[in-house]
Amino acid sequence: MKSVAGPLKIRRSSKAKRLRLAVKPGLIELVIPRGTGEAQAMAFLDQHRAWAEGKLLELNDRASRIPAPASFASSPTLPWRGREVPLIIREAPGLRTRVSVEGAIHIALPQGLGETRDEVALRAFYVWVRRWLRTHVAAMVERLAPRTGLRPREIRVKHMKTRWGSCGPRNDINLNWLLALAPESVLEYVVVHELCHISERNHSPAFWSLVARHLPNYAEERRWLKLHGAELMRRFSL
Ligand SMILES: [Zn+2]
Incomplete structure:
Protein backbone atom coordinates (compact mmCIF):
# COMPACT_ATOMS: atom_id res chain seq x y z
CA MET A 1 0.00 0.00 0.00
CA ILE A 66 -13.66 26.65 15.06
CA PRO A 67 -13.54 27.28 18.85
CA ALA A 68 -13.94 23.94 20.64
CA PRO A 69 -17.01 24.88 22.76
CA ALA A 70 -18.93 26.13 19.72
CA SER A 71 -18.16 23.11 17.58
CA PHE A 72 -18.97 20.84 20.55
CA ALA A 73 -22.34 22.39 21.35
CA SER A 74 -23.46 22.61 17.73
CA SER A 75 -22.66 18.95 16.92
CA PRO A 76 -25.82 16.89 16.39
CA THR A 77 -23.90 13.80 17.55
CA LEU A 78 -20.83 13.08 19.63
CA PRO A 79 -18.65 10.01 19.86
CA TRP A 80 -19.30 8.06 23.04
CA ARG A 81 -17.50 4.76 23.70
CA GLY A 82 -16.82 4.33 20.00
CA ARG A 83 -20.27 5.18 18.65
CA GLU A 84 -21.79 8.43 17.48
CA VAL A 85 -24.75 9.22 19.72
CA PRO A 86 -27.12 12.20 19.64
CA LEU A 87 -26.23 15.25 21.69
CA ILE A 88 -29.33 16.79 23.25
CA ILE A 89 -28.94 20.11 25.01
CA ARG A 90 -31.98 21.32 26.91
CA GLU A 91 -32.27 24.77 28.34
CA ALA A 92 -35.03 25.83 30.67
CA PRO A 93 -35.43 28.40 33.44
CA GLY A 94 -34.50 26.97 36.79
CA LEU A 95 -32.66 23.91 35.40
CA ARG A 96 -29.41 23.01 37.07
CA THR A 97 -26.45 22.14 34.86
CA ARG A 98 -26.58 18.39 34.61
CA VAL A 99 -25.20 15.68 32.31
CA SER A 100 -26.50 12.17 31.79
CA VAL A 101 -25.70 9.60 29.13
CA GLU A 102 -28.24 7.00 28.16
CA GLY A 103 -28.40 6.23 24.46
CA ALA A 104 -27.80 9.94 23.94
CA ILE A 105 -25.76 12.58 25.72
CA HIS A 106 -28.18 14.84 27.57
CA ILE A 107 -27.02 18.16 28.89
CA ALA A 108 -29.43 20.29 30.88
CA LEU A 109 -28.57 23.96 31.25
CA PRO A 110 -30.20 26.88 33.01
CA GLN A 111 -31.55 29.50 30.66
CA GLY A 112 -29.83 32.82 30.14
CA LEU A 113 -26.20 31.72 29.94
CA GLY A 114 -25.73 33.89 26.86
CA GLU A 115 -22.26 33.77 25.35
CA THR A 116 -20.97 31.33 27.94
CA ARG A 117 -23.55 28.66 27.06
CA ASP A 118 -21.33 26.51 24.82
CA GLU A 119 -18.40 26.76 27.18
CA VAL A 120 -20.59 25.74 30.15
CA ALA A 121 -21.95 22.77 28.17
CA LEU A 122 -18.48 21.52 27.19
CA ARG A 123 -17.09 22.00 30.71
CA ALA A 124 -20.04 20.17 32.26
CA PHE A 125 -19.52 17.28 29.86
CA TYR A 126 -15.78 17.22 30.63
CA VAL A 127 -16.37 17.13 34.39
CA TRP A 128 -18.98 14.38 34.04
CA VAL A 129 -16.78 12.27 31.74
CA ARG A 130 -13.78 12.53 34.07
CA ARG A 131 -15.78 11.17 36.96
CA TRP A 132 -17.42 8.45 34.86
CA LEU A 133 -14.10 7.32 33.38
CA ARG A 134 -12.30 7.20 36.73
CA THR A 135 -14.99 4.92 38.16
CA HIS A 136 -15.14 2.81 35.01
CA VAL A 137 -11.37 2.33 34.85
CA ALA A 138 -11.12 1.54 38.56
CA ALA A 139 -13.54 -1.36 37.98
CA MET A 140 -11.60 -2.42 34.89
CA VAL A 141 -8.31 -2.47 36.82
CA GLU A 142 -9.90 -4.63 39.52
CA ARG A 143 -11.19 -7.01 36.88
CA LEU A 144 -7.74 -7.28 35.29
CA ALA A 145 -5.79 -7.46 38.55
CA PRO A 146 -6.08 -11.21 39.17
CA ARG A 147 -4.49 -11.78 35.75
CA THR A 148 -2.00 -8.91 35.58
CA GLY A 149 -1.12 -8.58 39.24
CA LEU A 150 -0.75 -4.86 38.50
CA ARG A 151 -2.50 -2.14 40.50
CA PRO A 152 -1.88 1.60 40.18
CA ARG A 153 -1.60 3.75 43.29
CA GLU A 154 -4.10 6.17 41.83
CA ILE A 155 -6.05 6.70 38.60
CA ARG A 156 -6.30 10.25 37.34
CA VAL A 157 -8.30 11.41 34.36
CA LYS A 158 -7.50 14.75 32.77
CA HIS A 159 -7.21 16.76 29.62
CA MET A 160 -3.98 15.86 27.82
CA LYS A 161 -3.01 17.63 24.63
CA THR A 162 -0.91 14.98 22.91
CA ARG A 163 -0.91 11.79 24.97
CA TRP A 164 -3.42 9.08 25.81
CA GLY A 165 -1.93 8.05 29.08
CA SER A 166 1.13 8.00 31.27
CA CYS A 167 2.42 6.15 34.30
CA GLY A 168 4.21 8.19 36.95
CA PRO A 169 7.24 7.06 38.98
CA ARG A 170 4.95 6.28 41.94
CA ASN A 171 2.65 4.14 39.80
CA ASP A 172 -0.03 6.74 39.36
CA ILE A 173 -1.81 6.30 36.07
CA ASN A 174 -2.94 9.34 34.12
CA LEU A 175 -5.49 8.92 31.38
CA ASN A 176 -6.78 11.25 28.70
CA TRP A 177 -10.48 11.95 29.30
CA LEU A 178 -11.17 11.47 25.56
CA LEU A 179 -10.62 7.72 25.98
CA ALA A 180 -14.27 7.61 27.13
CA LEU A 181 -15.22 8.60 23.60
CA ALA A 182 -13.14 5.83 22.00
CA PRO A 183 -14.21 2.18 21.76
CA GLU A 184 -13.98 0.19 24.99
CA SER A 185 -11.23 -2.04 23.54
CA VAL A 186 -9.07 1.03 22.84
CA LEU A 187 -9.58 2.31 26.39
CA GLU A 188 -8.66 -1.11 27.71
CA TYR A 189 -5.48 -1.14 25.61
CA VAL A 190 -4.32 2.20 27.01
CA VAL A 191 -5.10 1.08 30.57
CA VAL A 192 -3.19 -2.19 30.08
CA HIS A 193 -0.33 -0.28 28.42
CA GLU A 194 0.03 2.03 31.40
CA LEU A 195 -0.40 -0.81 33.91
CA CYS A 196 2.46 -2.68 32.20
CA HIS A 197 4.68 0.36 32.79
CA ILE A 198 4.41 -0.42 36.51
CA SER A 199 6.68 -3.39 35.90
CA GLU A 200 8.44 -2.26 32.69
CA ARG A 201 9.28 1.45 32.69
CA ASN A 202 10.26 1.68 29.01
CA HIS A 203 9.05 0.55 25.60
CA SER A 204 11.49 -2.35 25.38
CA PRO A 205 10.64 -5.68 23.73
CA ALA A 206 10.00 -7.02 27.25
CA PHE A 207 7.38 -4.30 27.74
CA TRP A 208 5.59 -5.09 24.49
CA SER A 209 5.58 -8.81 25.15
CA LEU A 210 3.98 -8.11 28.53
CA VAL A 211 1.28 -6.02 26.82
CA ALA A 212 0.78 -8.83 24.29
CA ARG A 213 0.45 -11.38 27.06
CA HIS A 214 -2.50 -9.47 28.53
CA LEU A 215 -3.94 -8.21 25.23
CA PRO A 216 -2.86 -10.37 22.28
CA ASN A 217 -4.67 -8.13 19.76
CA TYR A 218 -3.34 -4.84 21.04
CA ALA A 219 -1.95 -3.85 17.60
CA GLU A 220 -5.49 -3.27 16.38
CA GLU A 221 -6.21 -0.81 19.18
CA ARG A 222 -2.93 1.03 18.54
CA ARG A 223 -3.96 1.29 14.93
CA TRP A 224 -7.29 2.79 15.93
CA LEU A 225 -5.49 5.47 17.92
CA LYS A 226 -3.16 6.20 14.99
CA LEU A 227 -6.11 6.54 12.63
CA HIS A 228 -8.59 8.44 14.81
CA GLY A 229 -6.72 9.73 17.83
CA ALA A 230 -5.48 13.01 16.40
CA GLU A 231 -8.92 13.94 15.14
CA LEU A 232 -10.49 13.25 18.52
CA MET A 233 -7.90 15.43 20.24
CA ARG A 234 -8.36 18.21 17.71
CA ARG A 235 -12.14 18.13 17.98
CA PHE A 236 -12.15 18.40 21.75
CA SER A 237 -9.16 20.60 22.46
CA LEU A 238 -10.56 22.22 25.59
ZN1 LIG B 1 4.09 3.71 27.14
Whole structure:
Protein backbone atom coordinates (compact mmCIF):
# COMPACT_ATOMS: atom_id res chain seq x y z
CA MET A 1 0.00 0.00 0.00
CA LYS A 2 1.29 3.44 -0.94
CA SER A 3 1.63 5.76 1.99
CA VAL A 4 -0.61 8.78 2.20
CA ALA A 5 -0.28 11.62 4.70
CA GLY A 6 -3.30 10.96 6.85
CA PRO A 7 -5.46 7.87 7.15
CA LEU A 8 -6.61 6.24 3.94
CA LYS A 9 -9.79 4.25 3.74
CA ILE A 10 -10.52 2.05 0.75
CA ARG A 11 -14.14 1.45 -0.12
CA ARG A 12 -15.31 -0.85 -2.88
CA SER A 13 -18.63 0.24 -4.26
CA SER A 14 -21.06 -1.42 -6.62
CA LYS A 15 -22.78 1.93 -7.23
CA ALA A 16 -19.72 4.06 -8.07
CA LYS A 17 -19.22 4.69 -11.76
CA ARG A 18 -15.60 5.75 -11.59
CA LEU A 19 -12.56 5.87 -9.34
CA ARG A 20 -12.84 8.73 -6.90
CA LEU A 21 -11.01 10.24 -3.94
CA ALA A 22 -13.21 11.77 -1.26
CA VAL A 23 -11.62 13.95 1.40
CA LYS A 24 -13.31 14.22 4.78
CA PRO A 25 -11.96 15.69 8.03
CA GLY A 26 -9.07 13.44 9.07
CA LEU A 27 -9.64 10.93 6.27
CA ILE A 28 -8.97 10.28 2.59
CA GLU A 29 -11.32 7.75 1.06
CA LEU A 30 -10.56 5.93 -2.17
CA VAL A 31 -13.75 4.68 -3.81
CA ILE A 32 -13.21 1.79 -6.20
CA PRO A 33 -16.06 0.79 -8.53
CA ARG A 34 -16.79 -2.87 -9.11
CA GLY A 35 -14.55 -4.39 -11.77
CA THR A 36 -11.64 -2.00 -11.29
CA GLY A 37 -8.30 -3.68 -10.73
CA GLU A 38 -5.89 -2.99 -7.88
CA ALA A 39 -3.16 -1.66 -10.20
CA GLN A 40 -5.49 0.83 -11.82
CA ALA A 41 -6.78 2.00 -8.44
CA MET A 42 -3.25 2.47 -7.10
CA ALA A 43 -2.21 4.40 -10.22
CA PHE A 44 -5.21 6.66 -9.74
CA LEU A 45 -4.34 7.16 -6.07
CA ASP A 46 -0.76 8.03 -7.03
CA GLN A 47 -1.89 10.56 -9.56
CA HIS A 48 -4.28 12.41 -7.22
CA ARG A 49 -2.52 11.93 -3.93
CA ALA A 50 -0.95 15.38 -3.74
CA TRP A 51 -4.31 17.02 -4.38
CA ALA A 52 -6.05 14.93 -1.70
CA GLU A 53 -3.34 15.58 0.88
CA GLY A 54 -3.56 19.32 0.26
CA LYS A 55 -7.32 19.19 0.64
CA LEU A 56 -7.00 17.19 3.87
CA LEU A 57 -4.62 19.74 5.40
CA GLU A 58 -6.98 22.54 4.41
CA LEU A 59 -9.94 20.75 6.04
CA ASN A 60 -8.00 19.99 9.22
CA ASP A 61 -6.86 23.58 9.40
CA ARG A 62 -10.41 24.86 9.02
CA ALA A 63 -11.72 22.46 11.66
CA SER A 64 -9.08 23.59 14.14
CA ARG A 65 -10.14 27.24 13.76
CA ILE A 66 -13.66 26.65 15.06
CA PRO A 67 -13.54 27.28 18.85
CA ALA A 68 -13.94 23.94 20.64
CA PRO A 69 -17.01 24.88 22.76
CA ALA A 70 -18.93 26.13 19.72
CA SER A 71 -18.16 23.11 17.58
CA PHE A 72 -18.97 20.84 20.55
CA ALA A 73 -22.34 22.39 21.35
CA SER A 74 -23.46 22.61 17.73
CA SER A 75 -22.66 18.95 16.92
CA PRO A 76 -25.82 16.89 16.39
CA THR A 77 -23.90 13.80 17.55
CA LEU A 78 -20.83 13.08 19.63
CA PRO A 79 -18.65 10.01 19.86
CA TRP A 80 -19.30 8.06 23.04
CA ARG A 81 -17.50 4.76 23.70
CA GLY A 82 -16.82 4.33 20.00
CA ARG A 83 -20.27 5.18 18.65
CA GLU A 84 -21.79 8.43 17.48
CA VAL A 85 -24.75 9.22 19.72
CA PRO A 86 -27.12 12.20 19.64
CA LEU A 87 -26.23 15.25 21.69
CA ILE A 88 -29.33 16.79 23.25
CA ILE A 89 -28.94 20.11 25.01
CA ARG A 90 -31.98 21.32 26.91
CA GLU A 91 -32.27 24.77 28.34
CA ALA A 92 -35.03 25.83 30.67
CA PRO A 93 -35.43 28.40 33.44
CA GLY A 94 -34.50 26.97 36.79
CA LEU A 95 -32.66 23.91 35.40
CA ARG A 96 -29.41 23.01 37.07
CA THR A 97 -26.45 22.14 34.86
CA ARG A 98 -26.58 18.39 34.61
CA VAL A 99 -25.20 15.68 32.31
CA SER A 100 -26.50 12.17 31.79
CA VAL A 101 -25.70 9.60 29.13
CA GLU A 102 -28.24 7.00 28.16
CA GLY A 103 -28.40 6.23 24.46
CA ALA A 104 -27.80 9.94 23.94
CA ILE A 105 -25.76 12.58 25.72
CA HIS A 106 -28.18 14.84 27.57
CA ILE A 107 -27.02 18.16 28.89
CA ALA A 108 -29.43 20.29 30.88
CA LEU A 109 -28.57 23.96 31.25
CA PRO A 110 -30.20 26.88 33.01
CA GLN A 111 -31.55 29.50 30.66
CA GLY A 112 -29.83 32.82 30.14
CA LEU A 113 -26.20 31.72 29.94
CA GLY A 114 -25.73 33.89 26.86
CA GLU A 115 -22.26 33.77 25.35
CA THR A 116 -20.97 31.33 27.94
CA ARG A 117 -23.55 28.66 27.06
CA ASP A 118 -21.33 26.51 24.82
CA GLU A 119 -18.40 26.76 27.18
CA VAL A 120 -20.59 25.74 30.15
CA ALA A 121 -21.95 22.77 28.17
CA LEU A 122 -18.48 21.52 27.19
CA ARG A 123 -17.09 22.00 30.71
CA ALA A 124 -20.04 20.17 32.26
CA PHE A 125 -19.52 17.28 29.86
CA TYR A 126 -15.78 17.22 30.63
CA VAL A 127 -16.37 17.13 34.39
CA TRP A 128 -18.98 14.38 34.04
CA VAL A 129 -16.78 12.27 31.74
CA ARG A 130 -13.78 12.53 34.07
CA ARG A 131 -15.78 11.17 36.96
CA TRP A 132 -17.42 8.45 34.86
CA LEU A 133 -14.10 7.32 33.38
CA ARG A 134 -12.30 7.20 36.73
CA THR A 135 -14.99 4.92 38.16
CA HIS A 136 -15.14 2.81 35.01
CA VAL A 137 -11.37 2.33 34.85
CA ALA A 138 -11.12 1.54 38.56
CA ALA A 139 -13.54 -1.36 37.98
CA MET A 140 -11.60 -2.42 34.89
CA VAL A 141 -8.31 -2.47 36.82
CA GLU A 142 -9.90 -4.63 39.52
CA ARG A 143 -11.19 -7.01 36.88
CA LEU A 144 -7.74 -7.28 35.29
CA ALA A 145 -5.79 -7.46 38.55
CA PRO A 146 -6.08 -11.21 39.17
CA ARG A 147 -4.49 -11.78 35.75
CA THR A 148 -2.00 -8.91 35.58
CA GLY A 149 -1.12 -8.58 39.24
CA LEU A 150 -0.75 -4.86 38.50
CA ARG A 151 -2.50 -2.14 40.50
CA PRO A 152 -1.88 1.60 40.18
CA ARG A 153 -1.60 3.75 43.29
CA GLU A 154 -4.10 6.17 41.83
CA ILE A 155 -6.05 6.70 38.60
CA ARG A 156 -6.30 10.25 37.34
CA VAL A 157 -8.30 11.41 34.36
CA LYS A 158 -7.50 14.75 32.77
CA HIS A 159 -7.21 16.76 29.62
CA MET A 160 -3.98 15.86 27.82
CA LYS A 161 -3.01 17.63 24.63
CA THR A 162 -0.91 14.98 22.91
CA ARG A 163 -0.91 11.79 24.97
CA TRP A 164 -3.42 9.08 25.81
CA GLY A 165 -1.93 8.05 29.08
CA SER A 166 1.13 8.00 31.27
CA CYS A 167 2.42 6.15 34.30
CA GLY A 168 4.21 8.19 36.95
CA PRO A 169 7.24 7.06 38.98
CA ARG A 170 4.95 6.28 41.94
CA ASN A 171 2.65 4.14 39.80
CA ASP A 172 -0.03 6.74 39.36
CA ILE A 173 -1.81 6.30 36.07
CA ASN A 174 -2.94 9.34 34.12
CA LEU A 175 -5.49 8.92 31.38
CA ASN A 176 -6.78 11.25 28.70
CA TRP A 177 -10.48 11.95 29.30
CA LEU A 178 -11.17 11.47 25.56
CA LEU A 179 -10.62 7.72 25.98
CA ALA A 180 -14.27 7.61 27.13
CA LEU A 181 -15.22 8.60 23.60
CA ALA A 182 -13.14 5.83 22.00
CA PRO A 183 -14.21 2.18 21.76
CA GLU A 184 -13.98 0.19 24.99
CA SER A 185 -11.23 -2.04 23.54
CA VAL A 186 -9.07 1.03 22.84
CA LEU A 187 -9.58 2.31 26.39
CA GLU A 188 -8.66 -1.11 27.71
CA TYR A 189 -5.48 -1.14 25.61
CA VAL A 190 -4.32 2.20 27.01
CA VAL A 191 -5.10 1.08 30.57
CA VAL A 192 -3.19 -2.19 30.08
CA HIS A 193 -0.33 -0.28 28.42
CA GLU A 194 0.03 2.03 31.40
CA LEU A 195 -0.40 -0.81 33.91
CA CYS A 196 2.46 -2.68 32.20
CA HIS A 197 4.68 0.36 32.79
CA ILE A 198 4.41 -0.42 36.51
CA SER A 199 6.68 -3.39 35.90
CA GLU A 200 8.44 -2.26 32.69
CA ARG A 201 9.28 1.45 32.69
CA ASN A 202 10.26 1.68 29.01
CA HIS A 203 9.05 0.55 25.60
CA SER A 204 11.49 -2.35 25.38
CA PRO A 205 10.64 -5.68 23.73
CA ALA A 206 10.00 -7.02 27.25
CA PHE A 207 7.38 -4.30 27.74
CA TRP A 208 5.59 -5.09 24.49
CA SER A 209 5.58 -8.81 25.15
CA LEU A 210 3.98 -8.11 28.53
CA VAL A 211 1.28 -6.02 26.82
CA ALA A 212 0.78 -8.83 24.29
CA ARG A 213 0.45 -11.38 27.06
CA HIS A 214 -2.50 -9.47 28.53
CA LEU A 215 -3.94 -8.21 25.23
CA PRO A 216 -2.86 -10.37 22.28
CA ASN A 217 -4.67 -8.13 19.76
CA TYR A 218 -3.34 -4.84 21.04
CA ALA A 219 -1.95 -3.85 17.60
CA GLU A 220 -5.49 -3.27 16.38
CA GLU A 221 -6.21 -0.81 19.18
CA ARG A 222 -2.93 1.03 18.54
CA ARG A 223 -3.96 1.29 14.93
CA TRP A 224 -7.29 2.79 15.93
CA LEU A 225 -5.49 5.47 17.92
CA LYS A 226 -3.16 6.20 14.99
CA LEU A 227 -6.11 6.54 12.63
CA HIS A 228 -8.59 8.44 14.81
CA GLY A 229 -6.72 9.73 17.83
CA ALA A 230 -5.48 13.01 16.40
CA GLU A 231 -8.92 13.94 15.14
CA LEU A 232 -10.49 13.25 18.52
CA MET A 233 -7.90 15.43 20.24
CA ARG A 234 -8.36 18.21 17.71
CA ARG A 235 -12.14 18.13 17.98
CA PHE A 236 -12.15 18.40 21.75
CA SER A 237 -9.16 20.60 22.46
CA LEU A 238 -10.56 22.22 25.59
ZN1 LIG B 1 4.09 3.71 27.14
